[in-house]
Amino acid sequence: MSIVSLFELPPEILELKKKVREFAEKEIRPLVPEIEKKNKIPDELIEKIYNPPNAFQATSFPKEYGGKGMGVLGFTAIAEEIAYFNGACGILVEIGELSGSSILFGTENQKKEFLPKLTQEGKIFAFAMTEPHCGSDAAAITTTAEADGDEYVINGRKWYISFADEAQYFVITAKTSPEKGARGISLFVAEKGPGVRLGKELIPMGLRGHRPFEVIFENCRVPKENLIGEEGRGLGYAVRTLHRCRISLAAGYLGLARAALDKAIEYAKERKAFGRSLYEFQAISFPIAEALADLEAARLLVYKAAWMYDKGENVAKESAMAKELASRVLLKAVDIAVTTLGGYGTIEDFDVERYYRDAKTWVFAQGTPEILKLTVSRSIFEPRRR
Ligand SMILES: Cc1cc2nc3c(=O)[nH]c(=O)nc-3n(C[C@H](O)[C@H](O)[C@H](O)COP(=O)(O)OP(=O)(O)OC[C@H]3O[C@@H](n4cnc5c(N)ncnc54)[C@H](O)[C@@H]3O)c2cc1C
Incomplete structure (x- = not known):
């Protein structure tokens, strides 16, 4: 259980978040070494994630198209939980959100034809x-x-x-x-x-x-x-889809950052050096304290962007800010985690080595940090392009 607190989410989203966490603890966590070794998520796990009743990729979509009708806020909450346990499973649900969100720009017939395949039939x-x-x-x-x-x-x-x-x-x-x-x-x-x-x-x-x-x-x-x-109009649809999906992707970064900091905290309590616990050295505890504050700040921005999206607001700037900030928080968190574990942090049995590689890979998806800063700058200096 993480030490990072949540602000109040609607009860049905909190309920789903809890369910996803329990699922991930039981079904994803034990398979992570196999996923790493074989570079493949086992088919049975993909099916459990994608098929009803779980169908986590269907969370945001309207019920009339087979989704769970929980909006971007709902999907954001579960994207964070899944990524806490495994980044690749995070991408698996994220590509469903990405593709499904772009199909929402289609005609009524197209939505009725394609979305249930994603939301109900477990098609990727x-x-x-x-x-x-x-x-x-x-x-x-x-x-x-x-x-x-x-x-x-x-x-x-x-x-x-x-x-x-x-x-x-x-x-x-x-x-x-x-x-x-x-x-x-x-x-x-x-x-x-x-x-x-x-x-x-x-x-x-x-x-x-x-x-x-x-x-x-x-x-x-x-x-x-x-x-x-x-x-x-395809590029316009794709860009607007990215504005939406960058929010939950940023939530994935938060989940991974949280996992890395939890490991760092656990280790700093257990490991002794020079007769003291590691956390007693401020060189270890202060960066962790700072990173947790950064993480909380990023979470507020990510969840605010999700809330704004569901209210029908333009979130081009907010989603770019949220993903850019979350990527910085993530890269800092994994760096701190490896530093805290020292040599152990570089060994594959110790998770943080994986978090470090995952973080550096993930930040380029759906808009690199530089492109996100470009989006934010344009919204400041050339607001009519927004
Ligand atoms: C984990 C992961 C999953 C992905 N999954 C998919 C997927 O499913 N489908 C898909 O289509 N793509 C996918 N991608 C690709 C991803 O969308 C691209 O990597 C991303 O758009 C960046 O493009 P690029 O890698 O070609 O870098 P480039 O665009 O070539 O950029 C190279 C570098 O130059 C910088 N740069 C480029 N333009 C500017 C500028 N104007 N100002 C300042 N800096 C700039 C970039 O920030 C970057 O650091 C995935 C990538 C990752 C890492």
């Missing part, structure tokens, strides 16, 4: 935006989708696509009018099948088990009904 929808030559510059993609009768034909290569091997569907950005630049990008749902194949498997430094791949689309035919919303 990967999110495919990044390409080998561009990540932050999402308008520079070269993947194309050409209209051909009742279908679009998608060609291109996507890069660093989490859980691409496990996914049954991809939400993908592609250029329908390359000459229009950012305004020529559209969003599609593509089912895994003919025309979609996995390329290189990428082996990241941390978050083992989230299995990013290169994904190659070669004359992949999707029905016109799979174009989300309107042609040419």
Whole structure:
């Protein structure tokens, strides 16, 4: 149990948070060494996380589309709990939130068709935006989708696509009018099948088990009904989706930071040096005290952004601030944890080594810290672009 307190959340969210914590303690924690060793979340665990009644990836979505109707605040609360136990499982639920949130920009028919597959049938929808030559510059993609009768034909290569091997569907950005630049990008749902194949498997430094791949689309035919919303508005939908999803991602960072600090505290109490407990040295206890204050401050911002989102407010600035601050808090927390454990902190049996690798890997997802600062700066200096 963490020493970090919670401010009051609605009772149904607190209840779910507790349930998720109990689930993670029982089902995720014992499997972490296996996930690390095999770089894979066992299929049975994926099923337990994704299938009803748990279906944690369905938390935020409206009940009419099979979700739990608990909004971004509800999902934020559980994203923090899951990441406390394992970052890769955190990404697993996060890609459901990401793909499902972008489908919310679709027509009523599309929402009714695709969302229940994610929320009720446990299908995995990967999110495919990044390409080998561009990540932050999402308008520079070269993947194309050409209209051909009742279908679009998608060609291109996507890069660093989490859980691409496990996914049954991809939400993908592609250029329908390359000459229009950012305004020529559209969003599609593509089912895994003919025309979609996995390329290189990428082996990241941390978050083992989230299995990013290169994904190659070669004359992949999707029905016109799979174009989300309107042609040419795909990048706008994707960006607004990121504004929403950065909040729960930031909550994942808080969970991981909390796990690292809990380990540091435990060790500082147990370990003796020069006849004293480690925590009696202020060089050890003060950085922990400072990091806990930072963590509490970041939590307030993250949960405030979630609350604002659910009220229908524009959170472009707040979500960027929340994720950027949470990433700094996380990197500091894991550094303190490794320092507190000294040599033990660098050995794989001691968890904090994993937290350190996971943290450095995770902060680039869904907008690097620099891109988030760019978003915040623009909202200050060029507010009309907001
Ligand atoms: C754990 C993880 C999971 C991911 N999962 C997915 C996924 O499922 N689907 C998907 O599509 N992508 C995924 N990604 C990819 C991710 O979206 C990209 O890594 C991210 O957008 C950054 O792009 P990049 O890595 O190409 O870096 P680049 O954009 O090439 O940037 C390289 C460096 O330059 C900096 N930089 C770039 N532009 C500027 C600027 N204007 N000002 C200042 N600094 C700048 C960046 O901050 C970064 O430090 C994942 C990444 C990670 C780490």
